Amino acid sequence: MKIEELLERARNWDKLAIAKLITMAEEGVEPQLDVRRRSHVIGITGPPGSGKSTLIYTMARKIPQDKRVAILTIDPSSPFTGGSFMGNRIRMQELTSKPNIYIRSMATRGIRGGLNYATVAAINILEYAGADYIFLETVGAGQSDTDVKYVADTILVLVPPLSGDEIQALKSGLMEIGDIYVVSKSDNPASESTYRDLMAMVDMVREIKGETWRPTVLKVSGLYGYGVDELLKVIDDRFGELMKNGRLDNTLRSRRTLEMRLYAYDLLEKSLNEAKDLESKVINGELSPRDAARRLLNYYDKPRLDHVAVAIKNIDEAARKFRELGLRVSDPIVVEEQGVKVVMVMLGNTKIELLEPLGPETTVAKFIEKRVRVFTT
Amino acid sequence: MSVADRLREKYDEWVREFLIPTLKRVPEWRKFATSFGVEIKPLYTPLDVKGDYLEKMGFPGEYPFTRGIYPTMYRSRLWTFREYSGFGSPEDTNKRYKFLISQGQTGLSVAFDLPTQLGLDPDHELAYPEVGKVGVSVPEVVSMSILFNGIDISKITTSFTINATAAEILSMYITVAEGVGIDKAVLDGTIQNDILKEFIARNLYIYPPLHSMRYAVDIIAYTSRNMPKWHPISISGYHFREAGATAVQEVAFTLADAIEYTNWVINRWKMGVDDFAPGLSFFFAATTNLFEEVAKFRAARRLYARIMRERFGAKKLESMKLKFHVQTSGATLTAQQPEVNIIRTTIQALAAVLGGAQSLHVNAYDEALALPTERSVKLALRVQQVIAYESGVIDSIDPLGGSYYIEWLTDAIEEEVMKIIDYVDKLGGMTRAVEIGYPQRAIAESAYQYQKMVEEGKIAVIGVNMFREEEEELHIELHRVDPVSRERSIKRVREVRERRDREAWERALNDLRRAAELEDENIFPYILNAIRAKATVGEVSGVLREVWGEYKPPSIY
Amino acid sequence: MPKPKVIIAKLGLDGHDRGAKVIARALAEAGFEVVYTGIRQTPSQVIETAIQEDAKLIGISILSGSHMELIGELMRIMRERGVSIPVLVGGIIPPEDRDALLKMGVAGVYGPGTPLREIIDIVKKLTGVS
Structure with missing residues (x-):
């Protein structure tokens, strides 16, 4: 199926087309998508075992059937094999056959162990496909929890019933990013004290940050279904408020810069994997590890010579000669506004730009008249 | 010099002068370790058996019951020969029960189909492909009466493997009994009713844990007051083992479950422990690792007695006795060279008997391929009979007790089990542990490690990773469920x-x-x-x- | 680049998930991205999952004896929806049913005692991983 057809079908919430587009994004294809409207992107984070999947299942089940719901669930990839055991669907499988719900498991892939560019691309695709809600379930540890704030409009932090000490430990990472705090497993008697601790903490953060949205603390049991209606209402209220004060665009902007950064990480990882010659130079002591790293990122070529422009009378003839020398030469292009025909000759880390004037009145023609000829043809 | 010191000296001398030099010439051909990863030494002596005999072993029928729960054990009464059986419609299964009884079976054990176990009637969309497949379809009380047609249920003990719908099945049994004038108070038998192990390993649960626990515990409270002979629960480690647990995990999670149920009954119904604990019963697996299994049963018995007396303050001896059924391990059966399974199950059954079981099921050799045939289940029953009547292993009580190796192994298992039970206590008990998936994860990990060891040849499976026959041809006849039985079941439920x-x-x-x-x-x-x-x-x-x-x-x- | 995505599913009401979990984990360790659906899946749920995940292979585990009905239904819905993804079946499958399943279009049937290596190899072959 062609990408245009997939895009067309994805607009109608065709899950097969959405799935194929996400796979293509994972493989590096970047489709051009116009966003007509914003989805509410809700990041769900919290330590492993805090009940993230169960809560998403319970929420998604209660959202009216005329709303499109997408669930992206992230599992860690093995740093050794690249494989991933993706088990988050287990709790959500009952939703699989509902027409309004799309669920996709994605692996962290790559060196950082957080979100990757494909996750952001998937959010773009789902938004394009017209999702009303996009739930993004993080792995619940490390990098992904800081990444999520750049893509999500609302961050929901799940906190299982914990002791006071454990809450203190958790505070450092999660307590700055949440918009809604949920004490999960509220059927557990220990949840009451966790709730009180969180309330006190949120009040403190609220004063420091001085933001318009007041972080909310709720008690919910995904497993037994308590408190879910209230949570959904808070989520919708939050979206309304973001829309009202125009802050939805902020996440759209930060999402774009995050995608850039994540894609750059990926490119870096690829070039690291391909830099076998640099690696062997480091191993046999020819290069220091840091020098090799700088060389990998072209640090030493900065400021780098991009190309040398050479004005010439007969460009086709010159191109033929360069080809005969075994060099890679581009097809000629005409740049009307500058009055030149251009051919690029590739020289490894730099290029020669050959320019032939299109007429005698052009700048380049005049330039040639004044100077010595570089090449005789 | 004391006796122990002299022994120590002599032992060290034997290691130095005999063992090590010999090992240099003929090295051991593999590593030797228990299923839970503890190294096994070449020889055990009195040096390895710690503690006081009376405190640790005592006498059969006396605390801590290490040597057995009855003073006479199999010399007065053999274990119950109880083959787990059920398929198709109640008519088909009733016929199989009568056959088994005619062949010398002494108790019944009902296998239900998946729809009955999951509370779905046979005409439900999800139920349809499964009706009568892994067990008998009993969706209503009329089917139950057909199942026991011509069998005197006031005389025979019956065990029902039923959990998420245990109350419905027990209610049908009571109703059938009353229909033929038998009071429920005289009914003797067991319902499995162990929902925790469903969440952990067997996976036939319906409701969330807290509601499921209420359901299970309410049955225990009811039968303890109204059906004195009935066992309202069979707390099961069997399914943990089948899902891949080690012997230690099997016992630990089973006893942790027992603690959880006991706490629940006490807290929910304000009953004294001695008012219901005598009704609790247990169910374990027996693998081919003969000595480890015997030690496992002995360790479980001793641990349970301690838990009931020390943790719950039980006063009655009956509350401290670990009464258990054993099934030979289905996961050890191979589809390759299936006749070899008869040899495996014989060793496994022997482990159960040497371990002091009250009731036993021996798997049929064809169960890695299908449900057993009349022929294969008869052979399984004969295995029990040969052990009981020909082998002489029942002549003396706990005949392996006092073996240095067995006593060391019993202690080692006990110690490892206690570590897990302590950890579950820290998590807040088994219901909470199950909600966060701790035992599930631990068992999945063991299962994966086991499989890897089989792949690497570290664990031998004859016919699979040793002595495998390529192009093997199967010469056995397999059981087929009669497709008519499904229609019969659907028709009956609609009539009812x-x-x-x-x-x-x-x-x-x-x-x-x-x-x-x-x-x-x-x-x-x-x-x-x-x-x-x-x-x-x-x-x-x-x-x-x-x-x-x-x-x-x-x-x- | 990780290897393709595969689905491992338990079809029907059967709760025996030891084999499915071991296989899922072995495939993940062999570098695949493995989506495990858990137990009690219907044929249409499995296919819907494969579509949404854009999976390249479906592995089914059944030990309850209802494989003929359930796999038949699975293959029927796949044809109906125009989805063609290779399907492997594992579990307690009597030898004569094996041929019938292959005739239905199943790509392979594996019983107890199959080495993990063999399963990883066939999955690689069917998903085009060298």
């Missing part, structure tokens, strides 16, 4: 629905719904009432699903 007193049925289900909503009510009498009014298993659990919801398991990696 049409012919019952609609008003009484509706009233019973409404009462049940109200009781389910009230947390303090015992749910069992309401289920019994609904079954008496001819409600089907699907209707009863349908009401409970509506009120309690359905369980979604956590992801296990």
Whole structure:
């Protein structure tokens, strides 16, 4: 199926087309998508075992059937094999056959162990496909929890019933990013004290940050279904408020810069994997590890010579000669506004730009008249 | 020099002068370790057996019951020969029961099909492909009466492998008994009713853990008061082992479950431990690792007695006795060279008997391929009979007791089990541990490690990774479920629905719904009432699903 | 680049998930991205999952004896929806049913005692991983 057809079908919430587009994004294809409207992107984070999947299942089940719901669930990839055991669907499988719900498991892939560019691309695709809600379930540890704030409009932090000490430990990472705090497993008697601790903490953060949205603390049991209606209402209220004060665009902007950064990480990882010659130079002591790293990122070529422009009378003839020398030469292009025909000759880390004037009145023609000829043809 | 010191000196001398030099010439051909990863030494001596005989072993029928729960054991009464069996419609299974009894079986054990176990009537969309496949279809009380047609249920003990719908099945059994004039108080038998192990390993659960626990515990409270001979629960480690647990995990999770149920009955029904603990019964697996299994049963018995006396303050000896059924391990059966399975199950059955089991099921050799045939199940029964009547292993009580190796192994298992039980205590008990997936994960990990060891040849499986026959041809006849039985089952459930007193049925289900909503009510009498009014298993659990919801398991990696 | 995505599913009401979990984990360790659906899946749920995940292979585990009905239904819905993804079946499958399943279009049937290596190899072959 062609990408245009997939895009067309994805607009109608065709899950097969959405799935194929996400796979293509994972493989590096970047489709051009116009966003007509914003989805509410809700990041769900919290330590492993805090009940993230169960809560998403319970929420998604209660959202009216005329709303499109997408669930992206992230599992860690093995740093050794690249494989991933993706088990988050287990709790959500009952939703699989509902027409309004799309669920996709994605692996962290790559060196950082957080979100990757494909996750952001998937959010773009789902938004394009017209999702009303996009739930993004993080792995619940490390990098992904800081990444999520750049893509999500609302961050929901799940906190299982914990002791006071454990809450203190958790505070450092999660307590700055949440918009809604949920004490999960509220059927557990220990949840009451966790709730009180969180309330006190949120009040403190609220004063420091001085933001318009007041972080909310709720008690919910995904497993037994308590408190879910209230949570959904808070989520919708939050979206309304973001829309009202125009802050939805902020996440759209930060999402774009995050995608850039994540894609750059990926490119870096690829070039690291391909830099076998640099690696062997480091191993046999020819290069220091840091020098090799700088060389990998072209640090030493900065400021780098991009190309040398050479004005010439007969460009086709010159191109033929360069080809005969075994060099890679581009097809000629005409740049009307500058009055030149251009051919690029590739020289490894730099290029020669050959320019032939299109007429005698052009700048380049005049330039040639004044100077010595570089090449005789 | 004391006796122990002299022994130590002599032992060190033997290691130095005999063992090590010999090992240099003929090295050991593999590493030797228990299934839970503890190294096994070449020889055990009195030096390895710590502690006082009376405290640790005592006498059969006396605390801590290490040597057996009865003073006479098999010299007065053999274990119950109980082959787990059921397939197709109740008519088919009834015929198989009569065959088994005619061949010398002494107790019945009912296998239900998946729809019955999951509270779905046979005409339910999800049920249809599964009706009568892994067990018998018993969706309503008429089917139950056909199942026991011509069998005197006041005489024989019957065990029902039923959990998420245990109350419905027990209610049917009571109703059938009353129908032929037998009082429920004289009924003797067991319902498995162990929902925790369903969440952990067997996976036939319906409601979320807290509601499921209420359901299970309400049955225990009811039968303890009204059916003194009945075992309202069979706390099961078997399924942990089958799912991949080690012997230690099997015992540890089973006893941790026992602690959880006991706490629940005490807290929910304010009953004294001695008022219900005598009814608790247990169920374990026996693998081919003969000595480890014998030690496992002995360790479990001693640990349970300690837990009941020290942790719960039980006074009655009956409350401290670990009464258990054993099934030989299905996971050790191979589809390759299936006849070899008869040899495996014989060793496994021997482990159960040497370990002091009260009841035994021996798997048939063809169960890695299909349900057993009449021929294969008869052979399984004969295995029990050869052990009981020909082998002489029953002549003396706990004949392996006092073996240095067995006593060391018993202690080692006990020690490892206690570590896990302590950890579960820290998590807040088994219901909480299950909600976060701790035992599920631990067992999945063991299963994976086991499989890897089989792949690497570190664990031998004859016919699979050793002495495998390529192009093997199968010469055995396999059991087929008669497709007619499904239609029979569907027809009957529809007839029952049409012919019952609609008003009484509706009233019973409404009462049940109200009781389910009230947390303090015992749910069992309401289920019994609904079954008496001819409600089907699907209707009863349908009401409970509506009120309690359905369980979604956590992801296990 | 990780290897393709595969689905491992338990079809029907059967709760025996030891084999499915071991296989899922072995495939993940062999570098695949493995989506495990858990137990009690219907044929249409499995296919819907494969579509949404854009999976390249479906592995089914059944030990309850209802494989003929359930796999038949699975293959029927796949044809109906125009989805063609290779399907492997594992579990307690009597030898004569094996041929019938292959005739239905199943790509392979594996019983107890199959080495993990063999399963990983066939999955690689069917998903085009060298």
